[in-house]
Amino acid sequence: MKTDPKKVHTAKEFKCKAPLINGRFHPSGTSFFATAEDRTITRIDLADEKQTIYEGHESWVGGIEFTKDGGTLITSGFDDTLIWWPTTGDSPKPIRTAKAHDGWIRSLAVSPDGALLASAGNDRVVRLWKAADGSKVRELKGHKREVYSLLFHPSGEHLLSADLMGQVHQWEVATGKLVRSFDGKDLHTYNKGQDVDYGGVRSMAFNADQTQLICGGLHKGTNPLGAINEPLILRYDWENQEILKKHPAAGIRGVVWRNVFHPDGYIMAGSGGSSGGYLLFWKPDEEKPFHKFKLRDTVREMDLHPDGMQVGTVHWDRKVRINRLAAKEAKKK
Amino acid sequence: MARRQFLGGLAAGTGIAVGGLGYFAQPASAAEMLKKQKRMIVIRMAGGLSQLESWDPKPKTETGGPYRAIPTSVPGTHISELLPHTAKVMHHLSLVRSINTNNGDHGKGTYMMLTGRRRTPASEFPEIGATVAKGVDFGSSALPGHIKITASGSGNRGRDSAYLGPKYSSMSLNGGKPPANSARPSSLKDEAAERRTAFRMLANDQFALQRRTAETDAYVQSFAQAEELMAKKEIFDLSKEPKKDHDRYGDHAFGRHCLMARRLVENDIPFVQVSHSNYDTHNENFNFHHEQLGEFDRPFATLINDLVDRGLYEHTLVVVLSEFGRTPRINSRYGRDHWGKAWSVCMGGTGVQHGAVIGATNKGGTEVTDREVDCGHLFHTYLRAVGINSNKHFEIGGRRHPIADPAASPITELLA
Numbered sequence: 001m002k003t004d005p006k007k008v009h010t011a012k013e014f015k016c017k018a019p020l021i022n023g024r025f026h027p028s029g030t031s032f033f034a035t036a037e038d039r040t041i042t043r044i045d046l047a048d049e050k051q052t053i054y055e056g057h058e059s060w061v062g063g064i065e066f067t068k069d070g071g072t073l074i075t076s077g078f079d080d081t082l083i084w085w086p087t088t089g090d091s092p093k094p095i096r097t098a099k100a101h102d103g104w105i106r107s108l109a110v111s112p113d114g115a116l117l118a119s120a121g122n123d124r125v126v127r128l129w130k131a132a133d134g135s136k137v138r139e140l141k142g143h144k145r146e147v148y149s150l151l152f153h154p155s156g157e158h159l160l161s162a163d164l165m166g167q168v169h170q171w172e173v174a175t176g177k178l179v180r181s182f183d184g185k186d187l188h189t190y191n192k193g194q195d196v197d198y199g200g201v202r203s204m205a206f207n208a209d210q211t212q213l214i215c216g217g218l219h220k221g222t223n224p225l226g227a228i229n230e231p232l233i234l235r236y237d238w239e240n241q242e243i244l245k246k247h248p249a250a251g252i253r254g255v256v257w258r259n260v261f262h263p264d265g266y267i268m269a270g271s272g273g274s275s276g277g278y279l280l281f282w283k284p285d286e287e288k289p290f291h292k293f294k295l296r297d298t299v300r301e302m303d304l305h306p307d308g309m310q311v312g313t314v315h316w317d318r319k320v321r322i323n324r325l326a327a328k329e330a331k332k333k
Numbered sequence: 334m335a336r337r338q339f340l341g342g343l344a345a346g347t348g349i350a351v352g353g354l355g356y357f358a359q360p361a362s363a364a365e366m367l368k369k370q371k372r373m374i375v376i377r378m379a380g381g382l383s384q385l386e387s388w389d390p391k392p393k394t395e396t397g398g399p400y401r402a403i404p405t406s407v408p409g410t411h412i413s414e415l416l417p418h419t420a421k422v423m424h425h426l427s428l429v430r431s432i433n434t435n436n437g438d439h440g441k442g443t444y445m446m447l448t449g450r451r452r453t454p455a456s457e458f459p460e461i462g463a464t465v466a467k468g469v470d471f472g473s474s475a476l477p478g479h480i481k482i483t484a485s486g487s488g489n490r491g492r493d494s495a496y497l498g499p500k501y502s503s504m505s506l507n508g509g510k511p512p513a514n515s516a517r518p519s520s521l522k523d524e525a526a527e528r529r530t531a532f533r534m535l536a537n538d539q540f541a542l543q544r545r546t547a548e549t550d551a552y553v554q555s556f557a558q559a560e561e562l563m564a565k566k567e568i569f570d571l572s573k574e575p576k577k578d579h580d581r582y583g584d585h586a587f588g589r590h591c592l593m594a595r596r597l598v599e600n601d602i603p604f605v606q607v608s609h610s611n612y613d614t615h616n617e618n619f620n621f622h623h624e625q626l627g628e629f630d631r632p633f634a635t636l637i638n639d640l641v642d643r644g645l646y647e648h649t650l651v652v653v654l655s656e657f658g659r660t661p662r663i664n665s666r667y668g669r670d671h672w673g674k675a676w677s678v679c680m681g682g683t684g685v686q687h688g689a690v691i692g693a694t695n696k697g698g699t700e701v702t703d704r705e706v707d708c709g710h711l712f713h714t715y716l717r718a719v720g721i722n723s724n725k726h727f728e729i730g731g732r733r734h735p736i737a738d739p740a741a742s743p744i745t746e747l748l749a
Contacts, residue, residue, distance in 0.1 A: 059392075194610065194611040197624065224616065224621075225615055225616055226616060274616075
């Protein structure tokens with residue numbers, strides 16, 4: 001069934017115990033995992049709406065990934081730590097815990113073949129681990145500021161890491177060699193009056209045929225400390241690194257927390273900020289979004305369900321919202 | 334008996350300060366004073382430092398945020414993990430965790446924390462820098478005694494000395510650079526400059542015989558300060574400090590400003606204020622505190638260690654303050670807003686206990702639960718610590734001005 005973004009609506013809400021930070025669907029699509037300011041991860045089984053709490057991190061949880069078979073959840077905390085967990089069970093306990101970084105781990109990525117896990121954060125180092133046992137494979141050094149997001153190329157040959165300054169490094173996975181860098185400086189702001197660096201690449205994604213890369217974040221950060229900024233996505237040609245188009249969302253004060261290429265051919269983002277929460281939709285050849293859907297609370301993360309129809313969003317008001325990219329179904333009489 | 338000692342004794346006997354002298358709790362000779370002159374450094378965390386990400390962490394609570402608390406060199410005292418270098422010098426510092434100024438306005442908060450009083454339409458009060466410069470002034474130097482190092486600004490004299498007059502108003506080192514126009518134009522030769530000065534002084538003296546006023550005295554003082562400043566402009570020249578010290582303080586503005594503060598107090602400037610900007614983190618509080626405190630931590634700890642190593646710390650009070658704290662509640666943008674009901678300052682050096690923690694807040698940091706204090710208590714405490722009797726008055730132009738708010742008192746258990 002083809003999606004219809006202009007008919008997007010919130011189909012279901014799940015209330016958790018604390019303001020939420022990140023969220024991902026399980027690869028099977030049967031459950032949703034949300035991290036929260038109380039340091040927990042909540043698994044919501046979508047069929048029966050049962051919630052199961054994962055406790056083990058000493059701080060907030062920034063990264064969520066799954067092993068390829070879906071049997072293991074891997075989370076990263078602002079406590080320097082990676083934890084491997086079972087994805088099922090009523091009282092899940094950590095399978096493995098590893099101190100992996102010095103400071104916040106902001107992002108995780110699992111390689112397409114499921115063999116490698118990448119992690120990165122405030123210590124500016126990207127580390128590769130064997131996903132199966134957590135043993136370290138190598139370190140990738142070159143970022144001058146905090147690393148905000150990671151993405152494996154679908155071929156598995158390259159890893160992208162992106163930082164606060166908008167620098168995107170492309171690494172050769174097999175050797176750890178830095179291949180080239182993309183300049184995403186439009187996603188970085190230095191505010192002299194407040195003396196702060198702000199922005200960064202918050203999310204990256206490839207299109208279906210892997211010819212284009214999108215990097216999302218913010219621009220027009222005229223008052224970083226006051227959240228005066230607007231969402232922005234940069235769309236690059238993967239081959240020649242040219243910026244094909246910039247996709248802003250004028251008039252909305254927010255940041256792109258997550259962006260994806262939808263299988264139906266459009267770009268989609270979850271945005272949150274002082275204007276509230278939005279799902280934003282662009283056609284790749286158009287600068288302006290063709291649709292903006294305002295959610296009931298600011299968005300802090302977004303994930304696309306494997307069915308391409310459902311979009312999970314996590315919110316400050318403690319709710320996970322499941323949104324459908326189609327018209328509301330008529331109520332059964 | 335030295336004149337100062339005599340006047341100081343007189344003041345102590347009457348309970349009234351005389352002229353510009355006699356504010357010390359324990360008067361001493363000028364020579365002793367020169368050796369032991371008290372100094373004060375204020376680090377102003379502009380915008381409102383979060384107490385939860387610094388001096389009063391509440392890990393694993395609803396309001397605590399993502400940062401953990403770390404142990405310090407004082408057993409039992411923990412501060413935020415954002416301050417690992419400061420944690421190692423905590424035995425040189427004390428914390429006041431129980432401030433309730435009940436104010437969330439930047440301007441009012443800054444005024445309160447720098448003057449020790451609430452702003453009223455009817456009166457203006459001198460800032461702590463002017464008060465300390467006046468109180469520890471022993472007349473041996475015409476250099477400005479009240480210096481503010483700012484990241485940016487006009488570089489002009491501040492209007493922050495109120496009734497104490499322009500002699501004690503701040504001189505701003507814009508971007509940590511030497512004062513503007515402190516080098517004589519090369520076209521003006523020594524002889525010409527001396528003749529010009531002699532003529533000006535002659536004219537001044539003749540004018541003063543008939544029409545001397547506080548204003549004409551201020552002009553004379555301004556010229557004297559400017560001349561001494563030009564003669565001693567090297568004290569503002571950071572290039573005179575060794576490269577290894579530049580490296581230790583860090584290659585950024587705040588590091589250089591801390592090094593400048595060390596250099597100035599080493600050269601007998603009684604008061605130096607360094608601003609670090611900006612902590613007004615309504616948005617992404619945790620990212621910005623990581624960024625700002627990451628810059629603050631090492632040079633601040635280096636400054637404390639250097640003052641100790643050089644024997645200056647026993648004569649110098651160091652205070653880290655803000656206009657208010659930040660809300661325990663984390664808003665939807667990962668921000669914290671303005672909060673004056675339960676927050677903290679850090680201080681150490683001369684006149685105060687080290688390793689102490691005064692007061693406490695509740696589990697979530699929303700209320701003070703022990704030893705509530707406000708800006709008036711802190712102001713009295715700073716002055717007592719640098720040896721100024723805060724219960725006395727300045728007598729200016731025939732009017733008596735209480736040095737600190739008579740309704741408040743020092744935090745006596747914090748004083749050494």
